[in-house]
Amino acid sequence: MTLTIRNASKTYPDGTRALLPTDLTVGEGEILSLLGPSGCGKTTLLRIIAGLETPDAGTQVRFDDEDVTRLAVERRNVGMVFQSYALFPNMSVRANIGYGLKVRKVPRAEREQRVDEVLALCRLGDYAERAVTALSGGQRQRVALARAMAPRPRILLLDEPLSALDAALRDSLRDELAAMLRQFRITAVFVTHDQAEALAIADRIAVMSQGVMQQVGRPEELYREPVSSFVARFIGNAMPLPGTIADGHLILPGGRLPLAAGTSDAEVFVRAEDVHLDEAGPLSGTVETVAFSGGHYRIGLAGVTGETLFATHPGRQAPRPGDSVRLRIDAGDLLVLPQDRS
Amino acid sequence: MRLTLPRLLQLAVTLLTAAFLIVPAIQSILAGLTVNYFRGLSSGFTLRWVGEVWRLYADSILLSMGLAVACLGVTLVIGVPAAYALAKNPGRLSRILEEFISLPLAVPGLALALALLQLYGSMTGFRTSWTFILVGHVLYTLPFMVRSVLAVLMAMDLKSLEESAATLGASTVTRFRTIVVPNAMPGILAGALTVVTLSIGEFNLTWMLHTPYLKTLPVGLADSYASMRLEIASAYTLVFFVMIVPLLMAMQWATDRAQRISR
Amino acid sequence: MANRTFIGLCLLPLAVFSLAFLALPLVRLVMASSEGTEGWGIYLQILQTPRYLQTLLQTVLVSLAVSVVALAISTTAGLFLARNRFPGRGALLSVLTLPLAFPGVVVGFLIILLGGRQGLFNTLLPGHVVFAYSLLGLFLGYLYFSIPRVLLTVMAATEKLDPALEEAARTLGASPYRVVFDVILPGLAPSLVAAGAIAFATAMGAFGTAFTLATDIDVLPMVIYTEFTLSANIAMAAALSVLLGLATWVLLLLARSFAGATVAAGG
Numbered sequence: 001m002t003l004t005i006r007n008a009s010k011t012y013p014d015g016t017r018a019l020l021p022t023d024l025t026v027g028e029g030e031i032l033s034l035l036g037p038s039g040c041g042k043t044t045l046l047r048i049i050a051g052l053e054t055p056d057a058g059t060q061v062r063f064d065d066e067d068v069t070r071l072a073v074e075r076r077n078v079g080m081v082f083q084s085y086a087l088f089p090n091m092s093v094r095a096n097i098g099y100g101l102k103v104r105k106v107p108r109a110e111r112e113q114r115v116d117e118v119l120a121l122c123r124l125g126d127y128a129e130r131a132v133t134a135l136s137g138g139q140r141q142r143v144a145l146a147r148a149m150a151p152r153p154r155i156l157l158l159d160e161p162l163s164a165l166d167a168a169l170r171d172s173l174r175d176e177l178a179a180m181l182r183q184f185r186i187t188a189v190f191v192t193h194d195q196a197e198a199l200a201i202a203d204r205i206a207v208m209s210q211g212v213m214q215q216v217g218r219p220e221e222l223y224r225e226p227v228s229s230f231v232a233r234f235i236g237n238a239m240p241l242p243g244t245i246a247d248g249h250l251i252l253p254g255g256r257l258p259l260a261a262g263t264s265d266a267e268v269f270v271r272a273e274d275v276h277l278d279e280a281g282p283l284s285g286t287v288e289t290v291a292f293s294g295g296h297y298r299i300g301l302a303g304v305t306g307e308t309l310f311a312t313h314p315g316r317q318a319p320r321p322g323d324s325v326r327l328r329i330d331a332g333d334l335l336v337l338p339q340d341r342s
Numbered sequence: 343m344r345l346t347l348p349r350l351l352q353l354a355v356t357l358l359t360a361a362f363l364i365v366p367a368i369q370s371i372l373a374g375l376t377v378n379y380f381r382g383l384s385s386g387f388t389l390r391w392v393g394e395v396w397r398l399y400a401d402s403i404l405l406s407m408g409l410a411v412a413c414l415g416v417t418l419v420i421g422v423p424a425a426y427a428l429a430k431n432p433g434r435l436s437r438i439l440e441e442f443i444s445l446p447l448a449v450p451g452l453a454l455a456l457a458l459l460q461l462y463g464s465m466t467g468f469r470t471s472w473t474f475i476l477v478g479h480v481l482y483t484l485p486f487m488v489r490s491v492l493a494v495l496m497a498m499d500l501k502s503l504e505e506s507a508a509t510l511g512a513s514t515v516t517r518f519r520t521i522v523v524p525n526a527m528p529g530i531l532a533g534a535l536t537v538v539t540l541s542i543g544e545f546n547l548t549w550m551l552h553t554p555y556l557k558t559l560p561v562g563l564a565d566s567y568a569s570m571r572l573e574i575a576s577a578y579t580l581v582f583f584v585m586i587v588p589l590l591m592a593m594q595w596a597t598d599r600a601q602r603i604s605r
Numbered sequence: 606m607a608n609r610t611f612i613g614l615c616l617l618p619l620a621v622f623s624l625a626f627l628a629l630p631l632v633r634l635v636m637a638s639s640e641g642t643e644g645w646g647i648y649l650q651i652l653q654t655p656r657y658l659q660t661l662l663q664t665v666l667v668s669l670a671v672s673v674v675a676l677a678i679s680t681t682a683g684l685f686l687a688r689n690r691f692p693g694r695g696a697l698l699s700v701l702t703l704p705l706a707f708p709g710v711v712v713g714f715l716i717i718l719l720g721g722r723q724g725l726f727n728t729l730l731p732g733h734v735v736f737a738y739s740l741l742g743l744f745l746g747y748l749y750f751s752i753p754r755v756l757l758t759v760m761a762a763t764e765k766l767d768p769a770l771e772e773a774a775r776t777l778g779a780s781p782y783r784v785v786f787d788v789i790l791p792g793l794a795p796s797l798v799a800a801g802a803i804a805f806a807t808a809m810g811a812f813g814t815a816f817t818l819a820t821d822i823d824v825l826p827m828v829i830y831t832e833f834t835l836s837a838n839i840a841m842a843a844a845l846s847v848l849l850g851l852a853t854w855v856l857l858l859l860a861r862s863f864a865g866a867t868v869a870a871g872g
Contacts, residue, residue: 052505073508080509086502090524100510103520151510348781352685359678359752360700362745366715367703369725373718380723420622423615430612439616441858443623445631448854450810452826453846456833457630460637460843477626484622514611545708545813560813564710567817572723579711590706591699 001154001187002028003049004062010044010055018044020211021058026155026189026204031181033202034191036234041211042191043159049189050157051076063154079148079186081158085140087132093143094119094128100151114150122146122180137165138173145177149184156181158190162197174200195235199223207231229267232335238269241305241334250334254304255283258331266336272298274333275311277319281328285309287319301327367583374577391577395566399578402562403585409472409558410541413479417537420480421487422530426522428488429495440492444485451546454481459550470553478547483540487533490600494529495522497604532600535593543586559585634843641840648844657845660823667744667824668808672801675751680797683759684789705753709746709813716746716818738818746814751804758803762796763789802860806853825849 003026010019019041026032034042047053049061051073061069068076079100088096097118101111119125122142127135132143141161148156161177162170178201181188192198198205199219206216207230215227222235232238243252250257250268259268277299288308289300297318299311304327311327319325374392377385396403428436446454455478459469468474503525507517523530545560552561559582566575639645651657686698704712719725720737727734736742766789774788790797812826819827825845833842 050509052508073505074511074513076509077511078509080506082502082506084499084502086499086506088503088507088521088525089498090521090527099507099512099520103507103510103512103516147506147510157509349685349689352681355678356682356685356697356701359682360697363704363749363752364700365725366718369718370715420618424619427612427615427619439619443619443627445627445854448806448857449850450812450826450846450853452810452812452829453634453850454627454630456829456842456846457634458626460839461630461633480622481626484619488619514608518611518615539706543706543708543711545710549812549816560708560710563708563714564813564816567710567714567717575714576718579714582711586706587703590703593706594702 001064002026003155003187003189004060005045005049006060006062008045008048008055008059008061010041010048010053017211019048019055022213024206024213024216026187029185029187031188031190031201031203033198033205034189034208035193035195035198035205036208036214037193039210040208042193042208045208046157046159046189046191049155050078050080077151077154079151079153079156081141081144081148081156081161083160084164085144087140087143087147089131089133091132092128093124093130093132093135096132096143097124097147097150099147104151118146118150121149121183138169141165141173141177145180149186154187156184156186156188158188160191160193162192162194177201199235205235207234209234226335226337229269229337232269232337236271238271238335239305239307239309241268241270241309242307243268243305252283252305254285254327257282257329257334259334259336260331263336265339267339269335269337270329270333271335272310273312274329275301275309276328276330277311277313277315277325278328279326281326283327283329285325285327287321287323287325290318290321292318301325370576370579371583372576373573374580376573379572379576391573392581394574395578395581398570398574399557399559399562399566402557402559403581405472405556406542406559409476409479410538412476413483413541414534414537416476416480417484417487418530418534421484421533422491422523422526423518425488425491425495425526425529426518428492429500432496440488443488446482447485451478451482451544452550454478455547455550458547470555472556475548475551475556475558478551479541479544482544482547483537486536486540487530490533490536490597491526491529493604494526494600498525528596528600528603532593532596535589535596539586539589539593542589543582635847638840638844638847641838641844643840647840648848651841651844651848656823657828660825660828663740663823664809664825667740667747668805670744671747671751671808672804675748675755675804676797676801678748679752679755679800680759680793683756684763684785687760687763701756702753704750705757707750709750709811709815710817711813712746712749713814713817715749716742716814720745738820738822740822742818743815743822743824746818747808747811750811750814751807754807755800755804758796758800759793762793766792799860802856806856806860809856810849810853 003024005022005024007021007023008019009017009021011017022045024045034045036042044053048055048059051068051071055061055069059069060067063076088099091099094115098111098115101114106114119128122145124139124142124146127139132140135143141164144161162174165173174197181201190201202219204216204218205222207214207222209230215222215231222231226232226235226238229240241250241252241257243250245251245259245264245266248259248261248263250259283304285301285304287299288302291298295314297313297315299313299318301309301311372383373379375387375389376383377388377390428440458474458478462474463469500522503521504517507521512520543560544558545564548558548561549564552558557565563575563578563582566578570578638647641647643650682701686694686701717724717737720735720742721727722735724735724737726736770788770792771784774784779787810826812830815822815824815827816830826849829842829845829849832838832845
């Protein structure tokens with residue numbers, strides 16, 4: 001199914017504009033992630049797709065050729081995984097998963113068969129008769145997913161499906177969830193505030209901020225070619241290089257960097273992995289902090305820009321705090337973005 | 343537990359208080375089973391007074407049981423949906439409404455009974471029927487049902503549960519039936535036991551609302567205290583204890599359970 | 606069915622019932638208080654009649670005494686039961702909370718069994734020891750049904766106190782007595798105020814117990830009852846009821862805003 005959203009917006013009765021007019025298309029079988037900090041409107045957009053939120057007039061939500069904007073949530077045939085999972089505590093795992101089929105009056109035999117299929121698909125067979133209160137976080141998540149998928153929805157919507165889990169579990173379940181979503185071959189929209197989650201799971205990512213869709217694209221595109229400083233900072237934690245631009249160079253307290261010809265009136269960013277320690281480099285700075293994180297060192301440098309600049313250093317040895325070092329940033333690694341006017 | 347002087351004093355106060363509460367209750371149980379209380383326990387034990395109570399007051403006891411069941415039915419029908427509606431709209435208006443229906447907890451039963459009599463006293467058919475007493479009982483017990491169910495509903499994530507049921511295709515009525523009511527059960531059970539217990543023991547309103555032909559158990563008790571010999575009054579009290587104590591214990595168990603869930 | 610409609614339908618029975626049997630009767634009661642020869646002046650008349658003032662004062666004093674004593678006893682017992690574990694604790698707790706569902710008339714009868722003519726004290730002690738029908742008997746009756754309510758409130762509040770506060774005070778060198786007065790009682794204070802107010806309001810409006818014991822004592826509920834039944838002075842009965850209801854309601858409202866307790870008045 002193809003999801004098409006035109007001009008979607010939401011204004012609360014108190015005047016708060018949670019979502020400014022937004023267009024979005026999600027293709028057949030595509031997994032799209034809505035990514036942004038809390039309060040950016042991503043959950044509002046998801047709830048408008050589900051039919052749980054009444055959007056402002058003028059909004060149009062289409063499932064393929066059908067306009068569902070005014071269709072009640074219970075008739076939309078969407079599958080949704082809630083942040084808290086919202087499993088029904090009065091029912092067993094099997095009854096939870098069968099609920100959507102039961103309220104649609106699917107005959108018992110067919111219902112049982114479908115539930116068994118989904119149980120197997122989500123590796124929940126051993127837990128079918130358990131109470132949902134007796135499950136671990138990861139199992140609950142799978143039940144929530146199985147329950148949403150059992151009625152064969154037209155689209156799967158996931159609201160922060162990993163945030164209820166503790167950090168250690170989250171990383172391992174992220175890849176598992178990505179694999180399961182691929183296996184379902186369903187159009188899916190999933191909301192997260194965690195860029196690592198979005199990068200790992202989604203085919204395309206829509207970055208949102210303050211009710212506005214900033215950029216939509218493949219993960220690599222967003223990472224390598226952000227269109228705004230917000231996207232650059234939010235994806236991959238790009239650091240600003242605040243300096244003055246004069247005759248084709250960026251002038252920083254720690255030295256000068258050549259820029260592409262004709263650059264003026266721009267903000268320049270760089271990521272920590274693109275800042276290299278190099279004795280012949282054009283920039284100089286002083287080591288402030290050194291943190292070892294297994295595969296590399298994370299080095300905090302003073303004196304290069306006004307603030308602390310971080311470099312990811314892959315060597316087996318690192319300089320010590322207080323050492324003076326020279327740095328290199330390759331011209332191709334600089335993210336040159338238009339000034340943020342807001 | 344180490345017994346220090348302050349602990350001993352606390353224990354003494356606790357035991358004395360317990361004695362103050364339990365001794366007269368035991369007295370009344372014994373008196374109801376003694377042949378002649380004035381002569382003491384040596385006069386022997388008998389069930390004669392209990393039999394006498396049944397002969398004199400069976401109607402009252404049965405009326406109270408019937409009233410309690412009817413009261414439970416009405417409070418369920420009115421209270422459970424109302425608690426759901428209040429839980430769905432936790433605004434100022436809901437708070438005011440909840441406060442208003444809780445008035446019968448604060449305003450003495452005597453005043454409420456007078457108010458009911460002022461308005462409906464002249465409608466003879468209604469005034470003299472058992473439904474008039476029922477109204478009083480529902481008035482007094484309804485807030486307990488509403489609050490008990492409301493507390494459980496507010497404690498669970500009602501919004502998410504209902505929304506997830508809706509995305510799965512359940513209509514409003516189906517959600518109420520299959521999600522809301524089953525999950526509110528601990529609160530409904532605690533509320534139901536409270537309603538039955540209070541209805542059976544209700545006196546303040548009932549005394550004003552009853553007619554000579556419709557005496558409830560506690561009204562009969564007051565009647566027996568005023569006009570019967572001590573042994574019969576005691577035996578009647580004993581019958582009341584036998585009915586109310588198990589109910590009270592079940593009610594406390596159910597309320598504790600509902601509160602644990604609410605936390 | 607749309608969501609809004611369904612929620613409206615859910616509230617409808619409650620709305621109809623409380624309008625018909627709570628709101629309208631209460632309005633009628635207030636109106637009835639003005640339908641005597643005095644009109645609205647009846648409230649002034651109450652304040653100018655020594656008998657009513659005497660009754661009001663007596664009711665307030667008894668209720669106040671009951672609240673204070675019930676608080677003292679229940680706090681002592683409640684703290685003891687909440688902080689100690691020993692065989693028989695459960696049984697003791699049951700005994701102390703059992704009277705919760707006893708109607709006022711039964712409590713009155715139990716006091717008669719203690720202090721009446723055939724009562725325990727008159728049988729065991731030499732001389733004529735009958736106090737059931739005196740102010741003391743009424744006081745004991747009110748105390749009887751107040752103790753369980755206050756006790757439960759105190760114990761619930763004690764369980765919510767953070768034990769780390771007491772431990773912190775102990776590590777800072779406070780003696781057990783100081784801990785009680787510096788940590789525990791201040792922590793319980795809101796609940797104690799609320800419980801006291803509930804006990805007071807309940808005692809003010811208690812009818813059943815007074816009906817059995819206070820044949821010769823003027824307390825407000827009994828005066829309302831006699832004005833209504835014997836004197837057929839309906840306006841006065843209504844006016845006194847309005848005053849009593851207003852007083853207890855305001856008191857409990859204040860108490861609730863203090864501690865959020867929900868306890869029934871009754872007795």
